[in-house]
Amino acid sequence: MYDLIIVGAGPAGITASIYAARKRMNFLVITGNIGGQTLWTTNIENYTGYQFITGAELVQKFIEQLEQSRVQLRQGEKVLSIKKESETLKVTTDKAAYEARAIVIASGKIPRKLGIPGEEEYRNKGVAYCAACDAPLFSGMDVAVAGGGNSALDATLQLVNIARRIHLIDASPRFKADPVMIEKIESSDKVAVYHAASIERIYGDSFVRGLTVSQAGKSFELPVQGLFVEIGYMPASDFDSDISRNAYGEIMVNCNSQTSVPGLFAAGDVTDVSAKQIIVACGEGAKATIAAFSYLERQAAKQEAL
Amino acid sequence: MSIKVYSTATCPFCTMAKNYFKKNNITFENIDVGNDPQQAQEMINKSGQMGVPVIDIDGTLIIGFDQQAIEKALKPAPAEKK
Numbered sequence: 383m384y385d386l387i388i389v390g391a392g393p394a395g396i397t398a399s400i401y402a403a404r405k406r407m408n409f410l411v412i413t414g415n416i417g418g419q420t421l422w423t424t425n426i427e428n429y430t431g432y433q434f435i436t437g438a439e440l441v442q443k444f445i446e447q448l449e450q451s452r453v454q455l456r457q458g459e460k461v462l463s464i465k466k467e468s469e470t471l472k473v474t475t476d477k478a479a480y481e482a483r484a485i486v487i488a489s490g491k492i493p494r495k496l497g498i499p500g501e502e503e504y505r506n507k508g509v510a511y512c513a514a515c516d517a518p519l520f521s522g523m524d525v526a527v528a529g530g531g532n533s534a535l536d537a538t539l540q541l542v543n544i545a546r547r548i549h550l551i552d553a554s555p556r557f558k559a560d561p562v563m564i565e566k567i568e569s570s571d572k573v574a575v576y577h578a579a580s581i582e583r584i585y586g587d588s589f590v591r592g593l594t595v596s597q598a599g600k601s602f603e604l605p606v607q608g609l610f611v612e613i614g615y616m617p618a619s620d621f622d623s624d625i626s627r628n629a630y631g632e633i634m635v636n637c638n639s640q641t642s643v644p645g646l647f648a649a650g651d652v653t654d655v656s657a658k659q660i661i662v663a664c665g666e667g668a669k670a671t672i673a674a675f676s677y678l679e680r681q682a683a684k685q686e687a688l
Numbered sequence: 689m690s691i692k693v694y695s696t697a698t699c700p701f702c703t704m705a706k707n708y709f710k711k712n713n714i715t716f717e718n719i720d721v722g723n724d725p726q727q728a729q730e731m732i733n734k735s736g737q738m739g740v741p742v743i744d745i746d747g748t749l750i751i752g753f754d755q756q757a758i759e760k761a762l763k764p765a766p767a768e769k770k
Contacts, residue, residue: 458756506737
């Protein structure tokens with residue numbers, strides 16, 4: 383049994399790990415990837431110590447620091463449930479099961495999905511969630527972008543130089559993005575904008591061939607070979623557990639990183655912390671391990687008193 | 689052993705995959721499919737994927753940066769050291 387299991391390895395999880403290593407805790411890190419949302423962040427100008435750094439570079443620095451401490455890392459695992467049985471916390475993933483006395487959940491946020499037919503089936507077969515990664519593969523093709531915020535407009539502008547025609551499908555009546563970006567979109571003759579429209583399904587053969595779009599009570603088919611989903615992020619908190627979450631699915635924590643379940647702590651973007659920032663996530667990760675460490679000390683003292 | 693990394697310049701997981709091979713002194717060929725439509729098509733035909741990275745280790749295709757899958761694919765023959 384571990385003292386501590388840390389779920390996630392973005393800024394919060396990595397910082398939590400560095401603190402756990404320094405406290406010589408017997409701990410394990412379980413994560414899908416290392417870096418989380420920071421990997422996709424292009425320019426960072428508000429992380430103290432760096433006037434400018436890219437997300438990928440900052441993650442590289444994090445990894446270097448993590449490698450200084452011998453961390454047991456399970457990468458590419460998805461946590462399915464976290465349950466407390468008497469004083470033991472049980473973590474079940476898609477590959478194995480683990481036990482710990484305390485847990486820090488720092489699973490962050492993941493791209494929000496449309497939740498429509500064809501989305502899973504055509505993932506990486508035309509449906510993409512990372513314009514920076516996959517846009518170059520759609521050279522000369524007709525594509526669609528779902529969303530109406532800065533990230534959707536940013537993806538569209540990246541595609542303007544690559545694709546033949548871009549259909550930007552926004553669920554809202556108007557964009558929720560920076561005016562500078564809206565102007566660029568509206569002045570491009572390659573972009574067709576659909577407001578108050580929704581994508582009903584994605585169809586194709588081996589790859590995406592088109593979308594069914596509904597707007598103003600009418601449905602029509604839009605032949606495209608790609609769909610970039612850019613409708614924001616959601617907390618990665620969909621595992622089975624008794625912890626309290628708010629209406630957005632964020633794990634509720636108090637100012638000491640404690641969740642509603644004793645021994646279960648949480649940090650960073652997966653929580654209801656007010657600021658979703660890299661530097662805040664790092665601080666919250668540090669706080670969570672310190673709180674978990676104190677909790678374990680108190681538990682040990684209680685055991686001794688018995 | 690022949691290793692190909694199909695990537696784009698701006699994709700973080702491609703960079704992580706390439707860094708992994710570099711760190712372990714494993715020779716690989718980087719194919720920037722963003723600049724080479726013919727290679728992009730080859731990647732799509734081979735993998736059925738329109739997403740990068742795709743890693744080809746002696747014919748074993750790995751989708752995304754999956755370190756465990758890479759290590760498994762490397763195992764049968766010991767990694768070629770520079």
